[in-house]
Amino acid sequence: TIRWKKTTLSYRLEMIRHWHPDTSKVNRTFRAAWKLWSSVAPLKFRKRNRREADIVISFHNGDHKDGSPFDGQGGILAHAFLPGSGIGGDVHFDADEDWSFNLFAVAAHEFGHALGLPHSSDPGAIMYPAYSFAPNYELQLSFRDVKDVQHLYG
Ligand SMILES: CC(C)C[C@H](C(=O)NO)C(=O)N[C@@H](CC(N)=O)C(=O)NCc1cccc(N)c1
Numbered sequence: 001t002i003r004w005k006k007t008t009l010s011y012r013l014e015m016i017r018h019w020h021p022d023t024s025k026v027n028r029t030f031r032a033a034w035k036l037w038s039s040v041a042p043l044k045f046r047k048r049n050r051r052e053a054d055i056v057i058s059f060h061n062g063d064h065k066d067g068s069p070f071d072g073q074g075g076i077l078a079h080a081f082l083p084g085s086g087i088g089g090d091v092h093f094d095a096d097e098d099w100s101f102n103l104f105a106v107a108a109h110e111f112g113h114a115l116g117l118p119h120s121s122d123p124g125a126i127m128y129p130a131y132s133f134a135p136n137y138e139l140q141l142s143f144r145d146v147k148d149v150q151h152l153y154g
């Protein structure tokens, strides 16, 4: 299983201003999405600005030279790399999406991948492949998500 060998992970937001004017809202959204995972597993997430971070989060559109081009509005919303050095753990959001309402749910899903979680067959899981646009306030981890992340880091 691929997982981080440490339990305090650093993350950095790159060029967010470029794609999302309201950086404070983005920061709050990501902090809340990390909290979903740190509240059920012995993990800590630290936001870094300049120094090298384990997890670099950025927005891109179309082909952004990592072998997995984005596809414009709709379809693929984001992708994340499994734990590891370099691009490992990094999270890319498709800049062509309308992030005014579902950034939290998609971030929670992608951060699960960045921690090493694959897709889950449980329709109630945040790691389920397809996103049902349930209102964010209902969004919480399913038992399956908790079991899977505790299996890796519990
Ligand atoms: C093959 C992958 C690159 C698909 C991509 C994904 O799973 N990224 O992690 C993705 O954007 N999946 C869409 C569904 C699709 N269009 O295939 C999605 O909504 N993923 C994010 C998401 C957000 C919240 C909840 C769930 N269950 C899924």
Ligand SMILES: [Ca+2]
Pocket: 070, 071, 072, 073, 074, 075, 076, 077, 094, 096, 097
């Ligand atoms: Ca897309």
Ligand SMILES: [Zn+2]
Pocket: 060, 064, 066, 068, 079, 092
């Ligand atoms: Zn990418």
Ligand SMILES: [Zn+2]
Pocket: 109, 113, 119, 129
């Ligand atoms: Zn996914």
